[in-house]
Amino acid sequence: MEPLLGVLLGLILAVASAQNNCTCATNKWTVCAQDGPGNCTCVLVGSNHRVDCSTLTSKCLLMKAEKTPLKEKRFWGQPHVLLDTDGVYNPDCEDSGVFKARQCNQTDTCWCVNTAGVRRTEKGDKSLSCGELVRTSWIYIEMKHKKRSRTFNVTNIEDTLRQLFESRYKLRPKFITAVKYNFPLIRIQLNQQGSEKSRCDVDIADVAYYFEKDIKDDSVFHSNRTLTMNGDALDIEKIRIYYVDEKPPQFCMKQLAAGVSAAVTVVTMTAGFGIAVLVILRRLRRRKYKKIEMKEMGEIRAPSFQLP
Numbered sequence: 001m002e003p004l005l006g007v008l009l010g011l012i013l014a015v016a017s018a019q020n021n022c023t024c025a026t027n028k029w030t031v032c033a034q035d036g037p038g039n040c041t042c043v044l045v046g047s048n049h050r051v052d053c054s055t056l057t058s059k060c061l062l063m064k065a066e067k068t069p070l071k072e073k074r075f076w077g078q079p080h081v082l083l084d085t086d087g088v089y090n091p092d093c094e095d096s097g098v099f100k101a102r103q104c105n106q107t108d109t110c111w112c113v114n115t116a117g118v119r120r121t122e123k124g125d126k127s128l129s130c131g132e133l134v135r136t137s138w139i140y141i142e143m144k145h146k147k148r149s150r151t152f153n154v155t156n157i158e159d160t161l162r163q164l165f166e167s168r169y170k171l172r173p174k175f176i177t178a179v180k181y182n183f184p185l186i187r188i189q190l191n192q193q194g195s196e197k198s199r200c201d202v203d204i205a206d207v208a209y210y211f212e213k214d215i216k217d218d219s220v221f222h223s224n225r226t227l228t229m230n231g232d233a234l235d236i237e238k239i240r241i242y243y244v245d246e247k248p249p250q251f252c253m254k255q256l257a258a259g260v261s262a263a264v265t266v267v268t269m270t271a272g273f274g275i276a277v278l279v280i281l282r283r284l285r286r287r288k289y290k291k292i293e294m295k296e297m298g299e300i301r302a303p304s305f306q307l308p
Contacts, residue, residue, distance in 0.1 A: 024053035028222045029065040056202045058097030059209040101130035116205035120249040138244035141188040146235040151183040169207045
């Protein structure tokens with residue numbers, strides 16, 4: 001009986017070891033298991049959505065996984081939430097993994113988003129209709145590295161970043177339209193029109209999200225990757241990402257008008273204050289000039305009052 005128990009225990013350990021070696025290279029927020037010899041199946045935490053580990057996971061599914069409580073994510077790290085001006089929301093994704101055109105939070109407040117999940121309309125209730133998911137075709141990434149005694153080599157930093165986007169994020173070179181370095185700023189421009197993107201291409205919105213996570217030392221991959229230039233670490237202290245859609249955003253003109261009116265009021269008050277200051281200074285100068293003039297005239301006329 002004891003030999004049989006030993007065999008069973010060995011089989012259990014072998015299976016556990018095989019499952020531990022079954023991991024998703026492009027997404028650490030997954031649970032993987034071998035369902036056959038050399039075949040590893042991975043599903044995303046929080047949605048049980050099957051993940052293709054040969055490419056990047058969509059941004060919508062990643063954000064849903066980040067919203068998953070820590071107890072479900074086990075050892076994957078601290079939970080993250082998506083902050084919105086009206087509160088926290090959990091993104092709704094299509095079966096394909098892309099964002100649904102309309103997103104809502106727990107307070108039944110809804111809005112329309114682009115393919116990057118960025119709000120592009122005013123907020124409304126659940127009666128809000130979003131006709132289509134508008135594509136984000138341009139993404140601008142602006143970074144600032146920490147202070148250092150000397151600048152990086154321009155060619156080296158541009159080539160390194162291009163190679164990073166191609167090798168780590170699987171983005172084709174034609175979609176990386178510009179990488180510019182002007183100490184201490186780094187600007188990256190990604191351009192991907194819907195007509196140019198094939199089914200096999202990664203989306204620039206997903207690429208930008210993975211890249212931002214790497215820069216913030218919160219990689220979606222199983223290990224962070226430190227950017228180095230000739231042995232020197234490229235320490236980024238600020239990163240901003242700007243999204244440009246194929247169609248202009250639709251914000252309420254009333255709110256825009258209120259914003260413009262407030263701006264005009266501020267400018268008017270500032271201009272009025274400036275004019276008032278100029279008038280006061282001019283008067284002070286005139287008074288000062290008159291005093292000096294009277295003083296000088298008094299000095300000139302003083303001898304005529306003297307007795308012979």
